[in-house]
Amino acid sequence: MKKTVSIWEATAQAGTSFPTLNGSKEADVVIIGGGISGLSTAMLLTEAGKKVILLEALQVGLGTTGNSTGNLYVTVDEHLSVIKKKWGADTMKAVVGSRTEALNLIEATIRKHDLDCNFYRTSFNYFAEGTDKEIDAFIKDETDALTECGVKVNTGTNPGLSFNVTNSISVEGQAQFHPLKYIRSLAGKLKDKCEIYENSQVIDFDEDKGIVKTKDGSVKAAHVIMATHTPKGVYMVQTVLGPYREHGVAAELLSGDMPQGIFWGMNKPKHSVRCFNDGDKKYVMVIGDMYKTGQGEDTNEYIKKLEEYLRFRFSIGAITHTWGGQQYRPADGLPYIGKHGDAMYFLTGFATDGLVYGTLAAMIVSDMILGRKNKWEDTYKLNRFTPLKSFKEFFKENADNFVQYLKDTPWNTDVDTLKEIPAGEGRVIEKHGEKLAVYKDEHGVNHVCSAVCTHMKCIVNWNPAEKTWDCPCHGSRFKTNGQVIEGPAVIDLPAKKF
Ligand SMILES: Cc1cc2nc3c(=O)[nH]c(=O)nc-3n(C[C@H](O)[C@H](O)[C@H](O)COP(=O)(O)OP(=O)(O)OC[C@H]3O[C@@H](n4cnc5c(N)ncnc54)[C@H](O)[C@@H]3O)c2cc1C
Numbered sequence: 427m428k429k430t431v432s433i434w435e436a437t438a439q440a441g442t443s444f445p446t447l448n449g450s451k452e453a454d455v456v457i458i459g460g461g462i463s464g465l466s467t468a469m470l471l472t473e474a475g476k477k478v479i480l481l482e483a484l485q486v487g488l489g490t491t492g493n494s495t496g497n498l499y500v501t502v503d504e505h506l507s508v509i510k511k512k513w514g515a516d517t518m519k520a521v522v523g524s525r526t527e528a529l530n531l532i533e534a535t536i537r538k539h540d541l542d543c544n545f546y547r548t549s550f551n552y553f554a555e556g557t558d559k560e561i562d563a564f565i566k567d568e569t570d571a572l573t574e575c576g577v578k579v580n581t582g583t584n585p586g587l588s589f590n591v592t593n594s595i596s597v598e599g600q601a602q603f604h605p606l607k608y609i610r611s612l613a614g615k616l617k618d619k620c621e622i623y624e625n626s627q628v629i630d631f632d633e634d635k636g637i638v639k640t641k642d643g644s645v646k647a648a649h650v651i652m653a654t655h656t657p658k659g660v661y662m663v664q665t666v667l668g669p670y671r672e673h674g675v676a677a678e679l680l681s682g683d684m685p686q687g688i689f690w691g692m693n694k695p696k697h698s699v700r701c702f703n704d705g706d707k708k709y710v711m712v713i714g715d716m717y718k719t720g721q722g723e724d725t726n727e728y729i730k731k732l733e734e735y736l737r738f739r740f741s742i743g744a745i746t747h748t749w750g751g752q753q754y755r756p757a758d759g760l761p762y763i764g765k766h767g768d769a770m771y772f773l774t775g776f777a778t779d780g781l782v783y784g785t786l787a788a789m790i791v792s793d794m795i796l797g798r799k800n801k802w803e804d805t806y807k808l809n810r811f812t813p814l815k816s817f818k819e820f821f822k823e824n825a826d827n828f829v830q831y832l833k834d835t836p837w838n839t840d841v842d843t844l845k846e847i848p849a850g851e852g853r854v855i856e857k858h859g860e861k862l863a864v865y866k867d868e869h870g871v872n873h874v875c876s877a878v879c880t881h882m883k884c885i886v887n888w889n890p891a892e893k894t895w896d897c898p899c900h901g902s903r904f905k906t907n908g909q910v911i912e913g914p915a916v917i918d919l920p921a922k923k924f
């Protein structure tokens with residue numbers, strides 16, 4: 427039976443149950459966000475003797491980390507040959523060097539704390555299907571780039587896939603794990619060393635005084651770490667981050683095989699394929715075909731196409747799990763990690779590489795807080811301004827945001843009457859000049875909130891596959907009752923009456 431949760435949530439150990447923050451607290455460091463970035467930072471700082479409080483809006487691991495693919499590798503989604511063209515060979519080598527250290531830290535953490543999370547070393551593979559000169563040229567450039575970074579590669583042969591592959595690159599010594607088991611078991615190991623609070627959404631903060639507030643409590647700390655995937659609030663960095671969504675689809679493999687390993691298909695649209703063994707069940711999953719958040723139109727179509735992708739290549743049963751995840755793509759190809767103002771730290775812009783980059787970000791900011799120079803901090807520094815390296819992407823993202831603002835016009839609504847909204851669907855409708863986001867539940871009851879995003883006032887769009895309101899500007903997402911799920915918005919969409 428299909429479950430609209432990630433395969434990781436369906437197969438992990440029982441969820442965590444940390445208390446909700448209540449009252450005023452003080453700490454050396456407060457971390458907002460319990461994904462891989464936040465938990466890894468908490469681990470490193472508590473190991474160094476700091477008093478740490480971590481606040482998670484939902485449950486630890488259920489942000490993007492628990493909706494990822496669980497692949498750990500030293501290369502990057504932007505491709506090393508592209509990083510070299512934008513930044514030069516030294517930066518490209520620094521990317522591989524820093525990511526190698528972060529991947530090694532994940533493995534060392536698993537070994538040290540005996541974390542049960544299906545970790546193993548395996549290969550990373552790019553593969554091509556059919557003849558495509560552009561992909562052949564990419565494979566040559568990427569092979570050269572990897573080799574220049576000292577990474578040993580094999581090219582050309584089918585890396586063990588059961589369907590026809592025309593070209594490939596394979597790199598040994600990469601890894602895969604179960605991302606949610608990793609986070610939940612790490613949180614379990616940390617619980618006696620740092621205070622973790624769940625269902626404790628930060629709704630306000632004073633950057634200068636180092637105070638963060640939740641509905642029922644507050645924390646004052648010398649350092650505030652924004653490990654929320656993208657910073658909450660309004661910052662310049664949001665103009666250089668493109669929010670994109672991707673879906674994942676998994677099914678049981680009925681016959682034939684799918685080897686362990688990371689497999690990235692290079693034909694467009696791009697896909698990432700892997701298997702996962704859960705007891706005696708073998709699943710195969712595909713993730714990919716990204717689109718700009720809030721602009722996916724009928725998002726169910728993406729799920730359908732992913733199912734077709736799997737059925738065309740594998741003998742599978744019914745689709746068992748479908749899910750979605752968000753990534754923030756940096757305009758110049760590198761994450762933004764570092765200090766903002768006197769007390770705040772940002773860890774963002776990881777694209778689809780953030781299990782390793784999130785761990786690396788934790789290493790960099792914890793060194794900053796501990797007064798140690800981290801040798802990678804300059805590569806990813808926050809205050810870089812890179813017009814030449816990012817102009818095209820910067821222009822694309824911000825021109826697109828401008829188009830979204832223009833959509834906020836009186837004539838731009840989905841429907842004119844409530845009757846036009848099918849049960850189980852949401853539509854934007856206008857009443858007395860006000861844009862309203864109306865969700866009609868399965869029983870025909872309308873749930874109404876403002877359609878104006880609380881971040882910077884773009885109009886949200888309905889995402890039918892995930893039953894959420896998604897903002898097309900900077901990627902904030904809201905539940906049907908208006909509650910913020912992710913993105914830079916801090917405040918929920920206010921409830922309205924129709
Ligand atoms: C489909 C998909 C597949 C991917 N696959 C891979 C992969 O195979 N390998 C890889 O390296 N990377 C992958 N990535 C990228 C990677 O998953 C992310 O970059 C990484 O998980 C980000 O971790 P994080 O801790 O920074 O953010 P998150 O995991 O999103 O954690 C942020 C946390 O902050 C919490 N939060 C937000 N707002 C507040 C608030 N106001 N108060 C308190 N808490 C708050 C959220 O609830 C969330 O739990 C993938 C991404 C996507 C979209």
Ligand code: FES
Nearest residue numbers: 879881882897900
């Ligand atoms: S996320 Fe910025 S306006 Fe909605």
